[in-house]
Amino acid sequence: MSRADILEAIKKNKPQSLSLPDLSVFQHEISPEILVADFIKTSTGNMSNVVDLTTSEVDLSVFLEEFIAENFPKATKFYDTRSSGKEIPENVDFQENIDLFIAEPKLGVAENGCLWLDEGILKHRVAPFACQHTLMVIDHHNIVPTMHQAYQILNINETGYGVFIAGPSKTADIEQSLVIGAQGAVSNTVILI
């Protein structure tokens, strides 16, 4: 049986064990202002559109309604996973073009613009990939410096699936020219509150 053979071969051939390195060296204390500034910079670098509301006094739901009307005027089909969002039906046909996916990621990462969504939020795993545009609303208190802190906070095994999304889908497979909107969402908007 291959399982036994493989494990046996490994046992015979493996080197002497070394202990695991200390990861606490990667802890950083970074001020909230710098975290927000870094997050905006990396997200923009990943081709996301970022709207910074951290210092403004607007009512979020009013703002969003206007923002969507202005920026996605042709959008008719929505997939809104927020607690305040509309009920999502069990059977969604993702083959029909769904225009806008809206979610509140659990956390964001300043060093690379990653936003964490898991199955608990998503409901349908394919939603942020199959929808044409994604819109993420994230509280700036939930931004951590690096991936190390992100993995400390998250329990990736909490649901069946979780994903870091850092921008719209992209490719540079044709002569190294960057093209946005390869297979997944063609745009990603981050609203920072």
Added chain:
Amino acid sequence: MSTHSEKAAAFIKDEARTNWHDGALWHVREKRDAAASLLPEWELLRNTASHIKDNVLANLDDYLIQFEAEAKKNGVVVHWAKDGKEHNQIVGQILQRSNAKKVVKSKSMLTEECKLNDFLEENDIEIIDTDLGERIIQMRKEEPSHVVLPAIHIKKEEVGELFHKELGTEEGNSDPTYLTKAARTHLRQRFFEADAAITGVNFGIAETGGVVVCTNEGNADMGCHSAAVQIHSMGIEKLLPKAEHLGVFTRLLARSATGQPTTIYTSHFQKPQKGKEMHIVIVDNGRSEQLGKEDFRNSLKCIRCGACMNTCPIYRRSGGHSYHATIPGPIGAILSPNRDLKKYSDLPFASTLCGSCSDVCPVKIDIHEQLYKWRQEIYKHHELPKSKSIPLRITGKIFENPSIFNSVGKIARSSLKHLPRFMVYNNLNGWGKQRELPEVPEYSFKEWYKKQKDE
């Protein structure tokens, strides 16, 4: 079969393309440098990654057992394959049982290594590569020439022509945005039709039994979430002990590969979707044997970022296909001889041993040192390519005898200066191809030294 140097010679015949290929890859290398320099702890990260992998290799059997147990708890079906053939059979059986006829695949060098596509096609199963670069390669019936940039050797005009023929795009239109949009429409249909999806694995986590897949296009997710069956093919060496170790590796991977701070999607697959199936196939295919070779086991730390290819002066100018192996470039030249020393004995010589590959490797594999060690192994096993073995035998004789050495030097110095060009720059002298030899010095070092002392 033709060797690396023969295939490289064919590639560099097109000088403009060679220069373009060289430049494109160097540009990626520069982006990697810029990204690395933004992290003051970059070297610490590389060291840490290398140490984590040391621990993984030393406990690999235990981690695999733990991984399997956790995955099963999550409702995942785990399979073990000792080689590529068994891997293909397992995948074939899974597909057969679920009556899957249409399969979408997200880029995986492991399934390339196992020649899965050929196997499935022989068994009347349609398999579509969904990474754009891979799709282009698949339509051209070629193999990828790079582990991260599979179509780096192809010009946009060629893609335009190909898509015109295959997807009915406008003739003569080779605008990358236009072509990518056409591919998007074509592939979206395939995703929704697919019965099963196959992906490679960037990292498996022993602690949770889940797998992590990194893409920029989102194709792995489009496939896995749409199809009823998802299959992940994973080499035994891909494991990490705990989720927290992902912090180290996800920080290194994309920065080393393309200079991005992260891949756009980093997906963590833990459990099957409700009413659907999730399988993981754990593949050995020579890896456990490599583990036993002290000099070469470090190569198992590789995370397939491609940085060593982007920086290698030989790879950049000879193209990935010249390595006639699934994994090209410096790391491929270490992995391939492990599989078949005779067939790949030319590859460890396709290096200047400048050490640039080792300098950029995010997991600190001593790549150029291993290439040097392979050369010695190959010499011991008498597998040296002729172009190396004959000159080496002659030089060996010359070095053995000081008086021959001195007179040969003298003859060479005077003849190189006086011989007509055609006698120096010809097929017998590989060093005279595509380059001018340096000017010949008046004296040998010994003569010069003696003169200095006398004066």
